[in-house]
């Protein structure tokens with residue numbers, strides 16, 4: 062028998078794959094075909110409905126009364142019975158069902174985003190055997206079903222003086238429609254998930270026994286494409302690369318307990334402003350390894366601007382444009398890296414050599430196909446800027462072992478020369494230079510404007526357009542350009558790593574871009590095959606450090622705050638969805654809302670991990686999947702809010718300019734298939750162009766900062782939080798936060 066097919070109609074939500082995963086665990090062997098609500102007209106969809114055993118109508122931003130938000134779903138409910146598959150609606154899905162049968166749509170007085178409520182139910186029908194339900198809610202709208210004879214209420218929440226009784230579960234009196242307003246798939250929902258999907262499936266099976274489900278045919282396969290979980294993790298669609306000849310990474314290991322990272326960097330060229338340089342520096346826990354590139358003139362550097370049809374490859378003085386042709390930038394970079402497969406290096410370190418660089422926020426926005434007013438063509442600054450590192454030095458901060466490695470053949474001379482120089486460095490020692498003293502001119506966002514945008518963001522949340530919006534703004538710092546034989550940006554980085562030690566500190570000088578970062582936040586890491594682990598580590602929830610703010614006080618302010626936990630939970634659910642979308646079903650939340658201490662702030666951190674199914678995927682498929690996950694999960698959910706696409710679109714209307722590399726990601730993709738990417742926050746960056754020229758006598762730096770706006774945010778609180786985050790970077794300019 063062919064597996065039962067479920068049609069999932071997605072309204073551009075960020076929890077879709079979580080619901081798909083819940084269906085897969087509740088309905089044995091089902092396969093899920095996901096479509097967008099504006100992908101088909103009802104006339105195009107109807108002939109295929111007899112081939113589906115059920116339809117799931119998912120959540121989403123906006124209103125069921127707005128055709129642009131609800132799309133084809135509006136017309137589903139009124140199809141003749143003989144064409145009808147059983148339907149399960151979630152959130153927006155429930156609202157649409159009820160509205161089409163006469164319910165009144167209202168706004169909640171107190172919106173519920175990422176908040177948990179006890180769900181009361183009849184213990185019958187969809188809720189039979191459901192027991193205790195404490196469920197996560199993501200809604201601003203709700204339905205009044207009094208006066209709708211066809212809609213039977215099965216469950217409700219008692220919001221007391223806030224909203225009174227709110228409908229949480231319904232069924233249609235005669236048609237095969239059931240729905241819930243809460244989120245059965247959320248990682249924090251207890252009860253009311255698997256049981257209700259199983260009950261739905263049992264009613265669906267009864268309905269289908271009478272109706273008969275037509276077999277899935279090749280026409281359906283060609284119309285609906287691959288089901289979820291995605292086939293990219295199976296052998297079938299992996300691009301076959303040429304036969305791989307194993308190559309050993311030329312590696313020397315030395316134990317140098319007293320050597321500091323800045324000294325190694327300086328040995329490898331950090332001081333020379335004219336040359337490219339990269340270091341991914343784990344200055345604080347949980348970071349462990351520091352990766353320093355030793356770039357040569359032959360190290361290829363790749364730059365790409367969104368929507369261009371080519372990528373620029375620079376090797377020394379040779380600059381050429383490579384046409385992307387039928388590739389997009391992601392598959393182009395992947396095919397470049399495919400040629401570098403087959404190296405075997407030390408098992409004790411995560412990086413042997415590979416791509417290191419920066420991806421902008423906008424490259425993610427472009428991938429998301431978010432509608433916006435941005436000018437794409439003729440963008441001045443690269444959206445992808447990466448270098449292929451062939452020679453590197455990796456420092457293990459735990460063992461204090463230093464690994465000198467080269468991917469180049471016949472490179473013994475460089476390896477042994479570098480080992481000797483490093484040993485010399487330790488014996489001679491070196492004095493730390495004093496912090497740079499500069500007089501910066503700082504321009505921060507205008508208070509009244511930023512505050513008005515917080516209010517506008519909240520209005521969008523109240524209207525049901527988003528559940529959380531990460532609002533940000535850029536500040537500018539202008540520094541006098543000081544003539545010196547030591548790169549000024551390198552000096553700044555050296556100061557920053559002291560002033561704000563962070564697990565994802567980085568100094569990436571990839572002209573025209575220079576990034577100086579003290580990011581605390583890992584976006585995504587993937588270990589090397591076989592059986593890689595994909596880890597995302599979102600931070601949401603920030604409290605300032607200061608006198609009296611002990612760990613206990615911070616925990617109370619973060620874990621004890623429904624606002625902070627809700628803010629984090631929404632991103633955890635979103636990130637779980639991003640991960641499910643690429644790796645399939647095996648995704649778990651390893652840590653939920655742990656408090657971590659950083660130099661200037663306490664942060665609430667969650668850890669989500671995914672692994673691949675035990676099916677027949679090859680090492681080859683595993684090798685490139687981290688990159689696929691990266692490209693499919695940008696921009697980082699913690700920098701957008703949820704649902705991602707709509708939130709990004711709203712943010713474009715609330716922010717004045719491109720975020721550029723702020724809010725994007727930087728990190729590496731190792732030739733082994735492993736990678737580690739951080740969120741570009743607590744960072745400053747500059748471009749060498751007209752706005753930053755030695756001839757203008759100034760260096761113009763930009764710093765982005767912001768925070769997640771939720772329905773529970775206060776205008777003052779969010780303004781202060783944005784400033785607090787700015788402060789962590791301002792310190793390196795020797796500057797106090799301007800008031």
Ligand SMILES: C=C(O[C@@H]1C=C(C(=O)O)C=C[C@H]1O)C(=O)O
Nearest residue numbers: 601602603699742766767768769
């Ligand atoms: C927006 C920033 O940080 C993001 C927002 C956070 C929050 O709202 O608590 C925390 C970490 C980041 O994901 C920033 O640092 O500029």
Ligand SMILES: NC(=O)CC[C@H](N)C(=O)O
Nearest residue numbers: 120121152153201202525
């Ligand atoms: N999660 C959802 O589907 C939300 C539905 C609707 N946009 C609301 O806010 O009420």
